[in-house]
Amino acid sequence: MKKGDLILIGIVLVLSLSGLALYQLYFASHEIEGARIVISQNGDEWASVPLFEKGRSESIVFTGPVGETVVILGEDFATVEHSDCPDQICVSFGKAKRPGQTITCLPNRVFIRIEGGQGQDIDI
Amino acid sequence: MKNLRSIIIATLLLFVLVGCSSQNEELKVYNNHFFAMDTLVQITVHSEDSDKADEAFQLAREEVERLETKLSAHIEGSDVDTITKNAGIEPVEVSEETFYLLKKGVEYGEKTDGKFDITIGPLLEAYSWSNQVVPTEKEVQQATQLVDYKKLILDEDNQTAFLTEEGMTLDLGAIAKGFIVDKAAEIMMDHGIKYGTVDGGGDVYLMDKPDGTPWRIGIQHPRKQQGEFIGIVETYSNSVVTSGDYERYFMDGKTRIHHIIDPIEGLPPQNVQSVTISAPNATIADTLSTALFNYSPEEAVSFVEDFDGVEVLVVDSEGQIYKSTGMQEKVTINK
Numbered sequence: 001m002k003k004g005d006l007i008l009i010g011i012v013l014v015l016s017l018s019g020l021a022l023y024q025l026y027f028a029s030h031e032i033e034g035a036r037i038v039i040s041q042n043g044d045e046w047a048s049v050p051l052f053e054k055g056r057s058e059s060i061v062f063t064g065p066v067g068e069t070v071v072i073l074g075e076d077f078a079t080v081e082h083s084d085c086p087d088q089i090c091v092s093f094g095k096a097k098r099p100g101q102t103i104t105c106l107p108n109r110v111f112i113r114i115e116g117g118q119g120q121d122i123d124i
Numbered sequence: 125m126k127n128l129r130s131i132i133i134a135t136l137l138l139f140v141l142v143g144c145s146s147q148n149e150e151l152k153v154y155n156n157h158f159f160a161m162d163t164l165v166q167i168t169v170h171s172e173d174s175d176k177a178d179e180a181f182q183l184a185r186e187e188v189e190r191l192e193t194k195l196s197a198h199i200e201g202s203d204v205d206t207i208t209k210n211a212g213i214e215p216v217e218v219s220e221e222t223f224y225l226l227k228k229g230v231e232y233g234e235k236t237d238g239k240f241d242i243t244i245g246p247l248l249e250a251y252s253w254s255n256q257v258v259p260t261e262k263e264v265q266q267a268t269q270l271v272d273y274k275k276l277i278l279d280e281d282n283q284t285a286f287l288t289e290e291g292m293t294l295d296l297g298a299i300a301k302g303f304i305v306d307k308a309a310e311i312m313m314d315h316g317i318k319y320g321t322v323d324g325g326g327d328v329y330l331m332d333k334p335d336g337t338p339w340r341i342g343i344q345h346p347r348k349q350q351g352e353f354i355g356i357v358e359t360y361s362n363s364v365v366t367s368g369d370y371e372r373y374f375m376d377g378k379t380r381i382h383h384i385i386d387p388i389e390g391l392p393p394q395n396v397q398s399v400t401i402s403a404p405n406a407t408i409a410d411t412l413s414t415a416l417f418n419y420s421p422e423e424a425v426s427f428v429e430d431f432d433g434v435e436v437l438v439v440d441s442e443g444q445i446y447k448s449t450g451m452q453e454k455v456t457i458n459k
Contacts, residue, residue: 040157043159086254094349101351104164106159113157121340122353122356124321
């Protein structure tokens, strides 16, 4: 194999690897940006909004069998601020802000999940 | 010619790289959830099309609901409810699935010398987590006397089950959820789903992962906010289940009254915060994560060393972590 051949192979390899790196970088960031907060009650979807939304500060009140569950949507998170349920597991979760995280209020059947994106370091 | 050969080699390399990046590109991720078994059931599948995923979700949900109506202690007319109502009266004919699970329950009662007991109902009824009521010593004693899996008579020929003493009650809560999760995953796999997970409130069945890497399961830190992990288990095993004293509890002075009750002592064990089991299926993982809560951490580790494919991670009351041999390779503990 001549020196020219090696150079040619090297160039193609570098181009291929660079392309692959750029492809993955683009799609990884694109996926994280594409992450969404999905909120449902009794299996019915109430909201599906982008995880990131500058200046957002909204509250949604869900009424269920044990009273109210209040969900807050911030700039880059969802949290249960208050719930009338006895165990308060949903309130104790804090902020869900990473893809894959879920908050459940079992008594009021409210379910929040951060979907999409490849930013999660765990599967479950 | 030599230049041509180089171009061919380079082109092949290019194809290999492009091929790597587009592996499983045709698969999409679909999520679904519903409430059953007094918990949230989350299902994820990686499938080529949404119709196939939807059909699998529907089948899984129907299977969960079908089995729940047989195995729940809280559904009137279920096999378990009927056996309890006929305690001390007469044997009850049950479905094939119920009989299988009762046999498994008795088998694990024997394997654990009664540290796992599916007749634990009277003890669970003695505690009230919603009203934060602790039973008196006498009430615990009375309830404990009614707990004994050896007094559950199973007749293989007639597929019947009989609790020999009036007042005894069955509760399959520590085994049925895992079993139902396994069955939901099985019906989806029969339907052609290869990749995905079924998570029944922490009882997790893992199918294959599309990229062939191990699943990464976060293990909840028993004393930190929900979603904060004490470590991550990487596994190809089919199930990972954690039982913890933080799931349903209240404080009685300095005693944590959590939902796992030792069937022999009649009390919630205080020497363990959580038990995580990795096993070939969720039935085993569910059962052992409860049973081993009633062991010391050293005993729990020693117990699973005899089980093929089963590993354990125990967090004791001081936050110390104990791992079985195989678990040491699977888990990364967060600093």
